[in-house]
Amino acid sequence: MLYNEKVMDHFRNPRNVGEIEDADGVGEVGNAKCGDIMKMWIKVDKEKMIIEDVKFMTFGCGSAIATSSIATEMIKGQPVEKALELSNKAVVEALGGLPAYKLHCSVLAEEAVKAAVKDFYDKNGIEYDKEKFKPGFHGGEEEVS
């Protein structure tokens, strides 16, 4: 088997698919050239600073779809600050592992979450620690060819 049952489950039945019309933050990462694009929408409860709702759309392989799906599950209902701590390693672990050459797809899931949160911060004039968006993070900046 290329993917384990958990990955296949998230690939076959992706959670939180779609878009949020009045989203508070939107992030898009990846590009069509490398074969994966993830777009994530978040709705934030601004009093409690909690991610109320999250939706995603993904163009990409099975692991790209599965990692975006599980990432949305992992951050839904969580404080925004906590979502920022989501690492690609945690995503892969939650899925019970991915083939080595598919790990790059999981990086995109982490980056999509960060891109959405960054967008939310920017739109709301919230100060944030730039360190948290470390190098390698390329939310929406990469050219889509």
Add this chain to the structure above:
Amino acid sequence: MKTIYLDNAGTTQMSPEVKKAMLPFFDEEYGNASSLHFLGQKARERLEEARADIAKCLNCLPEEIFFTSGGSESDNWAITSACREGERKGKKHIITSAFEHHAVLNTVKRFEREGFRVTYLPVYENGIVKVEDLQNALTDDTALVTIMFANNEIGTIQPIEEIGKICKEKGVLFHCDAVQAVGHVEVDLQKLPVDMLSISAHKFHGPKGVGVLFKRKGKRIESFILGGTQEMNKRAGTENVAGCVGMAVALKEACKNLKENNEHEKRLRDKLFDELSKIPHSRINGDRINRLPNNFNMSFEGIEGEGLILLLSDSGICSSSGSACTSGSLDPSHVLLSIGLIHDVAHGSLRLTLSRFTTEEEIDFTIKEVKRIVEYLRSFSPLWKDYEKGVKKHVI
């Protein structure tokens, strides 16, 4: 769940007749074809019968047939021998095409690293090399021209007869990887002026791990696998009698029914093209007419091939794609890029390759499933949404 096998360019199911012909060699007739005793002699006879049968199907001489472990070995052997000979004569130029199988490309690249000059002929949007390009590329130091008969991903057929004629006139060795062609279209070695030709049994309902390198009488070839004196002292290793007999039966079957099989496959393949071309923003990859009768290859905009393959697999349908994620690298197939597809479109490709065992019901079901799954994957593709909203321009 019923298996619908549409990955026959990858490998084929072994024909029942082939299996039957092979079975005795696993228990009763296990002799080594080089042994002098009766079991060995019997194995030898069967091996030579197989060689003669294969030669007859290809219209060549039995002594022009060398058994190998498959298409990859035949390609490696032919190219390596030709380059070594070229090197001795001070000829260090190879001409090939941009979309050869990796068995050819990676062997050629080895010699490129060792100082050979390599011309990769373009294959254009239709996936066919131009004879003029070959003519222009040939020089006095060309050691080898190696061009495939039919491409393994898009099935496009190359002008082998013309290429062979030009090489013959110039006195340049010509090798042809005919792994996808033999057993599927007519390959007549009296008509085709090729010096060497690679064949693989598992592509025409024979067993895996056995193939042939045809080498025309009078042309030189240097050993590649060294050891014993098997295969006219050119290819060492105890003969795979079961495999060789299986290949001969498979080829005989394929050649006997070539026309009917072609018509059957082509009719069903054309149905796939006609129906799946109705999917908006899709394209046929490679020349629609000049291609193997069993090869279908299309791209669907806004989706990535791996998801399509996995969901088709959930429905029992075996297919393949040239997307990056299915190739195990970050780049989509070099074949699709060579015919000018941009990455996005190459990622969304689907290859279906039929066989004589494919039925109309299977094709009807596949058409339905591909349409359903493409629509589903597009429903949550941000790329597709951007195309639809006009944020990005459709690319196909």
